Amino acid sequence: MTKLGWLKSLAAGAALAVTGTLAQSGEFPERPIDMIVGFKAGGGTDTYARALASAAEAHTGGQPVVVVNKPGGGGLVGGRFVADQPPTGYTLYLASAGSMVLKNLIKPQVVSTDDFKMVGTIGELTAGIFVPAGSPIQSLSDLIETGKSSDSALRWGHTGRGNVWHMAGLGVLNPNNVKTKDIPFKGGSGVRAALASSEVDFGVMGAHLGRGFEDEVRLLAVLANERHPAAPDAPTAKDLGIDFIPVSSQMIVMAPARTPDDVVAQLSDAVVAITQDASYLETLNTAGLPTSSVSGPDTAANIEASKADWGKLLEGLE
Amino acid sequence: MELLNGFYTIFTTPETLMFVVMGSILGVIVGAVPGLTASAAIAMLVPITYYIDPLSALAFLYVIGKAGRFGGSISAILFNTPGTTAAAATVIDGHALTKKGQAGKALKTATTASVIGDYIGEFMLIFGALTIAQLTRELGPPDYFAIYVCAFLIIGSVISDSVLKGIASTLFGATLAMIGLDPITSEPRYSFGMVELYNGFSLVPLLIGMFVISEVFAQVQAARSGQSHHDEIAARKPEDDQLSWVEFIRCLPFIGRGSFIGALVGLIPGVGSAVACFVAYGSSKAKAKNKEEWGKGAIEGVAAPEAANNAVSGPSMIPLLALGVPGSTIAAMLMGVFLIHGIQVGPKIFETSGDIVYGLFAAGLIGIALYGLIGWFLGPLIGRVIDKVPQRLIYPTILAVALISAYTARSSMFDVLVACIFGLIGYFMRTLNFSPAAAIIAFVLAPGAEQALRQSVLLTDDGFGIFLHRPVALVFFAIPVIAIGIRIFGRMRARKATPAEMQT
Numbered sequence: 001m002t003k004l005g006w007l008k009s010l011a012a013g014a015a016l017a018v019t020g021t022l023a024q025s026g027e028f029p030e031r032p033i034d035m036i037v038g039f040k041a042g043g044g045t046d047t048y049a050r051a052l053a054s055a056a057e058a059h060t061g062g063q064p065v066v067v068v069n070k071p072g073g074g075g076l077v078g079g080r081f082v083a084d085q086p087p088t089g090y091t092l093y094l095a096s097a098g099s100m101v102l103k104n105l106i107k108p109q110v111v112s113t114d115d116f117k118m119v120g121t122i123g124e125l126t127a128g129i130f131v132p133a134g135s136p137i138q139s140l141s142d143l144i145e146t147g148k149s150s151d152s153a154l155r156w157g158h159t160g161r162g163n164v165w166h167m168a169g170l171g172v173l174n175p176n177n178v179k180t181k182d183i184p185f186k187g188g189s190g191v192r193a194a195l196a197s198s199e200v201d202f203g204v205m206g207a208h209l210g211r212g213f214e215d216e217v218r219l220l221a222v223l224a225n226e227r228h229p230a231a232p233d234a235p236t237a238k239d240l241g242i243d244f245i246p247v248s249s250q251m252i253v254m255a256p257a258r259t260p261d262d263v264v265a266q267l268s269d270a271v272v273a274i275t276q277d278a279s280y281l282e283t284l285n286t287a288g289l290p291t292s293s294v295s296g297p298d299t300a301a302n303i304e305a306s307k308a309d310w311g312k313l314l315e316g317l318e
Numbered sequence: 319m320e321l322l323n324g325f326y327t328i329f330t331t332p333e334t335l336m337f338v339v340m341g342s343i344l345g346v347i348v349g350a351v352p353g354l355t356a357s358a359a360i361a362m363l364v365p366i367t368y369y370i371d372p373l374s375a376l377a378f379l380y381v382i383g384k385a386g387r388f389g390g391s392i393s394a395i396l397f398n399t400p401g402t403t404a405a406a407a408t409v410i411d412g413h414a415l416t417k418k419g420q421a422g423k424a425l426k427t428a429t430t431a432s433v434i435g436d437y438i439g440e441f442m443l444i445f446g447a448l449t450i451a452q453l454t455r456e457l458g459p460p461d462y463f464a465i466y467v468c469a470f471l472i473i474g475s476v477i478s479d480s481v482l483k484g485i486a487s488t489l490f491g492a493t494l495a496m497i498g499l500d501p502i503t504s505e506p507r508y509s510f511g512m513v514e515l516y517n518g519f520s521l522v523p524l525l526i527g528m529f530v531i532s533e534v535f536a537q538v539q540a541a542r543s544g545q546s547h548h549d550e551i552a553a554r555k556p557e558d559d560q561l562s563w564v565e566f567i568r569c570l571p572f573i574g575r576g577s578f579i580g581a582l583v584g585l586i587p588g589v590g591s592a593v594a595c596f597v598a599y600g601s602s603k604a605k606a607k608n609k610e611e612w613g614k615g616a617i618e619g620v621a622a623p624e625a626a627n628n629a630v631s632g633p634s635m636i637p638l639l640a641l642g643v644p645g646s647t648i649a650a651m652l653m654g655v656f657l658i659h660g661i662q663v664g665p666k667i668f669e670t671s672g673d674i675v676y677g678l679f680a681a682g683l684i685g686i687a688l689y690g691l692i693g694w695f696l697g698p699l700i701g702r703v704i705d706k707v708p709q710r711l712i713y714p715t716i717l718a719v720a721l722i723s724a725y726t727a728r729s730s731m732f733d734v735l736v737a738c739i740f741g742l743i744g745y746f747m748r749t750l751n752f753s754p755a756a757a758i759i760a761f762v763l764a765p766g767a768e769q770a771l772r773q774s775v776l777l778t779d780d781g782f783g784i785f786l787h788r789p790v791a792l793v794f795f796a797i798p799v800i801a802i803g804i805r806i807f808g809r810m811r812a813r814k815a816t817p818a819e820m821q822t
Contacts, residue, residue: 286660
């Protein structure tokens, strides 16, 4: 090897070392990020994922976020898949944490929130309590009174036992001792159809599902602390001063549990930035889906708080 | 009037028109490829539609659904393998025609029947959506349960030569459907601790296994035992490639009957094309004068189910548009597209987004004509091309495509395994003369029936008495009872006349 050649390879080696360190420490997203959704394309969770992905590039150093649908097991198949991926931050999971927490409180599942680090909350679906449009019940307090006084139990529809909307319903029925009998339907549209044909006395489903059905169903109240963007005139249970435990479906981005903290922090910043981006807000507003923008650490704290509250509800269920 | 505006919008927006054309071509192709169903293709394409305008997106997927239901008949006729469940009944007479060298005639019959059926369904949607929706809105769980029972009994009585084996196949399918979440308690049942089975088997891998893979096995066996006869796809005589006017007139009443049944079935959420085609086939066969030809290559046996499966398409949109209840997998995915574009699906949609809805109807009407042209002119051509490809290339290709489709529907290797296992099961069912089609239909219907029954009982305090207060439910319970009664009566009379022939 000539002197010059030796120098050259030394320089090349040094350059390699420099770029190597750079790649490791600095520019985190150096390739596209996969976001796994546990449901089919076209569903509510998928819509959030697509909205996030379409606004992402500006906040991830030009790297796209790619949405991958892995449906099955009520979203848990996709969750388990992400939990088993290398903890690099390049594979994320978007799910309704409400549903994951509830399922695990009822019975340990193949995957739980403990398998993940929380990256951020990007939206929150809240429940509405509806009656058929022709129902004599005019308000939530009316409903509670009727339920207490009548001899036969009121029949109400929800989207499946142990589902967030079932729990949201119990969250207002149990503290007020309303006598009821529940009937599960397939999805929010099933509950809505049952309300439209007056098969049930009332129903609990996502508050946004009443939009466009004002002649069929009447929203009595939103079971949350804040009003719903799709139904700004409907009072919340809190406004009405009615005792209730809020149960909601928070759309949360998660990363596998062993993902390095600095990567999660960086992702959390990116998610907060994306969820405040005008194009993200516009997409979801047209779809009538509520947005939120919460950082990773705050999300984790919210989940812990919910676990404690919802555990109480489930005790009443047995 | 609004419909004319819809046509105007489509013809003045080249982009939308292009998506309608692409949708019809793509639909025929995915329908014709065994194992790749129209709903699987739509599921893969939904994300793309987020980036185009709502009318183009909806028209694209809607037309793929229509063309795909037709396309399934191509592989049913040529390969004895239905490209989609919707074509499962077309196999019976369609492939028999191919064996006679009349593939071209069968394809043209299928095209004509599909187009007429589809137009009837589409006009019912356009002119009757709101009125019909008012009627169906009053249906509740007890009525749905009666409708399911009615469908079960009618299909079960026609689907197989042996009533006992037909019932066994149906029970097998219903048992498979028990796997997954209990519809009332939401507890996983028979999942054997496998999270993949938490929601039960999904339809696509089951379909691919039972129909496509089992057919490949059957072909391999035929080849090994030296019985492999290369089906004569190319016509021997020129008239075998044509559908004559006389034959068309002969088919017309069957097309009418099939369309009517299909349109009716389409109105009922969750029942779908596969059921429509069998109900149409069964009831048309019962009415046909040339019963003995059915199953051996009667063109009426292609016309009735093909008209029915396409007539489902339009009316299945009625519960979606008017009630927000998706009536089929495809409708559910279209609902997602409406949602992402901020269109609220429901009774107000005709006021709030009338332009898009009527544009979609117009796109449907154009799409039907397009796939009709493709089927009429290219169907026999496709047949001739495929005839030149040796069988040892065709079936391995079909197998490969089928396995890929099993994977892509949910990006799941588990589903590939499911498809393979059910390929074996389907093969043994065929060799033992059980009916894979009956099993699949029971698998599709059982969950809805179970949920409707259990909801009905929860909705009342007098248990099964609830059905007695429901006129609609009583009518649907009565239909199969009367139909079966007439059949038994007819058989008893026939037995008196010719006791020796009634040994089946």
